[in-house]
Amino acid sequence: MGASPVGTLDDPQARVQTLSGSVEVSWDDERGWAWVSQPAATVQTLTDDQRDAIARVLNIDPALPGLHVVNASTSRVKTLVRVPDAATLDAITPDFGAVEALCDAIGSTGLYPYALEATGATARQFPKKSGYPEDAATGIAAAALWGYLHTHAGAAVASTADAPFTVRQGVAMGAPSAIRIRARGDAPGCWLSGDVHWMR
Structure with missing residues (x-):
């Protein structure tokens, strides 16, 4: 990589060290956004009793x-909660005071209810303990969701740059995001990108 101004890169490929490990970054000049690599998802089944406890906390x-x-993870464990449709998802009103204890009990860092759509999903994320009750965009949760659907649930999911799997998050809180995921070709895991409109 050659010399460049502070804070910029002059190479479309880079490797970045994060708190969750090393990731590859690929700049997509045609679309004007960066793709960040995520490893293959790991999945842990939960019991019926745990399902019922999650449902109670989500009301x-x-x-x-x-x-x-x-439970699924490409970095930190998130609990994927499939609900039948976006209306059900938007109507969820969690018992926020009970989220942390539940996440501790099931080995998770957040609850990620979602509803499948034709080319992706809508989702919400209620973190275990982050200083805020809901997250407008959670890339690692979206990547875990795609990895679970793609490799463990036998679902046919979009997976190319031209037709990525798109997770829409933050709609219910007025800060909509579009998180895009595509397969890495021969490599395990996926590429992750997206944008969010933050609340003012």
Whole structure:
């Protein structure tokens, strides 16, 4: 990599050290955004009792049709909670005072309810302990969701640069984001990109 002004890169490929480990970054000049690598997702099944406890904290019916929970991670463990549709997702009102204890009990750093769509998903993220109740964009959770669907759930999910899997998050809190995920080709894991409109 040649010389460049402070804070800029003059190479479309880079490796960046983060608190979660080393990642590759690839600049997509055509689209004007960066893709960041994520490793393959690891998945841990949860019990029916744990599912019911998650439902109680999210204030949803444990017998909700299609409700499914699993822990998944490409970095920090997130609990993926499938609900039947976006209306159900938007109506979730968690017991925020109970989120941390529940996450400790199930080995998670946040609850990530989602509803599948034709080319992706809508999602929300309620972190275990971050100083705020909800996150407008959670890239590692979206990557874990794609990895789980792609390699563990047998789902046909979008996975190319021209047709990425898109997770829309932050809608319910007025800070919509679009997180894009695509396969890494022959390498395990995925590429992650996206944008968010922060609340003012």
